[in-house]
Amino acid sequence: MTDYRPETLAIHAGVEPDPTTGAIMTPIYQTSTYVQAAPAEHQGYEYSRTDNPTRTALQAALAALEGGSYGLAFASGMAAIDAILRLLNPGDHTIVGDDVYGGTFRLFDQVLARYGLQFTYVDASDPANVRAALRPETKLIWVETPTNPLLKLTDIAAVADLAPDGVWVAVDNTFSSPMLQRPLDRSADIVVHSTTKYLGGHSDVVGGAVVVNDQGIYEELKFLQNAVGAVPGPQDCFLTLRGLKTLHLRMERHSENALQIARFLADHDAFAQVIYPGLESHPQHELASRQMRAPGGMISAIMAGGDAAARRFVSATRLFALAESLGGVESLIEHPYSMTHASTAESDIAVDPGLVRFSVGLEHIDDLIADLRTALKEV
Numbered sequence: 001m002t003d004y005r006p007e008t009l010a011i012h013a014g015v016e017p018d019p020t021t022g023a024i025m026t027p028i029y030q031t032s033t034y035v036q037a038a039p040a041e042h043q044g045y046e047y048s049r050t051d052n053p054t055r056t057a058l059q060a061a062l063a064a065l066e067g068g069s070y071g072l073a074f075a076s077g078m079a080a081i082d083a084i085l086r087l088l089n090p091g092d093h094t095i096v097g098d099d100v101y102g103g104t105f106r107l108f109d110q111v112l113a114r115y116g117l118q119f120t121y122v123d124a125s126d127p128a129n130v131r132a133a134l135r136p137e138t139k140l141i142w143v144e145t146p147t148n149p150l151l152k153l154t155d156i157a158a159v160a161d162l163a164p165d166g167v168w169v170a171v172d173n174t175f176s177s178p179m180l181q182r183p184l185d186r187s188a189d190i191v192v193h194s195t196t197k198y199l200g201g202h203s204d205v206v207g208g209a210v211v212v213n214d215q216g217i218y219e220e221l222k223f224l225q226n227a228v229g230a231v232p233g234p235q236d237c238f239l240t241l242r243g244l245k246t247l248h249l250r251m252e253r254h255s256e257n258a259l260q261i262a263r264f265l266a267d268h269d270a271f272a273q274v275i276y277p278g279l280e281s282h283p284q285h286e287l288a289s290r291q292m293r294a295p296g297g298m299i300s301a302i303m304a305g306g307d308a309a310a311r312r313f314v315s316a317t318r319l320f321a322l323a324e325s326l327g328g329v330e331s332l333i334e335h336p337y338s339m340t341h342a343s344t345a346e347s348d349i350a351v352d353p354g355l356v357r358f359s360v361g362l363e364h365i366d367d368l369i370a371d372l373r374t375a376l377k378e379v
């Protein structure tokens, strides 16, 4: 299976015809428990918090797509991130890219810090900042690339290279998906996803995933998945597995549409700055071309008219629905300052009030640009 190309893996990895019926799609095994032939004599499944066949198929598919040995599915992206941080002990130190997802910052800052974990936020777009933040207690380096919402990139291989032995590098690959970059191939230790976004791809399920190569890390995470219990139900696993099958086609079109929209926005004087890794004006355009197969579907832009203009604009689009989240087939628009990133408002990593974030969907490009053009008249 691992010899296949990503497009083939998206469709076939993890999925075997059902042994009893031949069903080509893995069924939704909507069951909590499994009948045993004799005490402790079972077919690999005892209880669905521990394992469920629909989840097993999804986990195998996720691992194959990321080019990893082991995949684990969780009830949400946050549950997946939380499981990784539970590998650490009180006093352990984590270096975090400073433009992380608001919910990640909230988990680290308001929940895990209470349990004695320490965090330092640095601009990870320059690996030297990561190196300078290393301490003897450092156990984990946490990066998103591109980041949410400022689309800063981190050179994964460079950070993996500078991490001392015993310091794990975890990459939140939600914005890229394995179709655009595979962090394990660049020597990261842990890949994490909110499968709610591109992997599921249809805005109909919340989920998370972790993929690793190291058997020891896998076994600890597998233990935590069962011991803590933030597992996804079989129907959610089925929906995510179904979404994966078109991931390659979707990521291609997301990227094509986003590049055209980024160019349209960059030419419009309502915007002071347009941030998109596929634009030559992006400070890390060269790294994006080297590290990513395509620049992805997310664009951020700062409106010249600031907070008021941003609020008017995001309220005026029709096809671009005003909503949190991203990565679905439909286009979304949001105002990070008052929505997804409100939890960072009083912190050092607060976002610009004039910032607007686009999750470019798969609609016809002309319809999308017409929608933006009309909405811009309201600004």
Ligand SMILES: *Cc1c(COP(=O)(O)O)cnc(C)c1O
Pocket: 076, 077, 078, 079, 101, 103, 104, 144, 148, 172, 174, 175, 193, 194, 195, 196, 197, 206, 207, 208
């Ligand atoms: C959405 C998101 C998360 C959190 O995932 P949930 O599925 O909402 O819990 C984590 N990281 C990034 C980059 C995200 O966009």
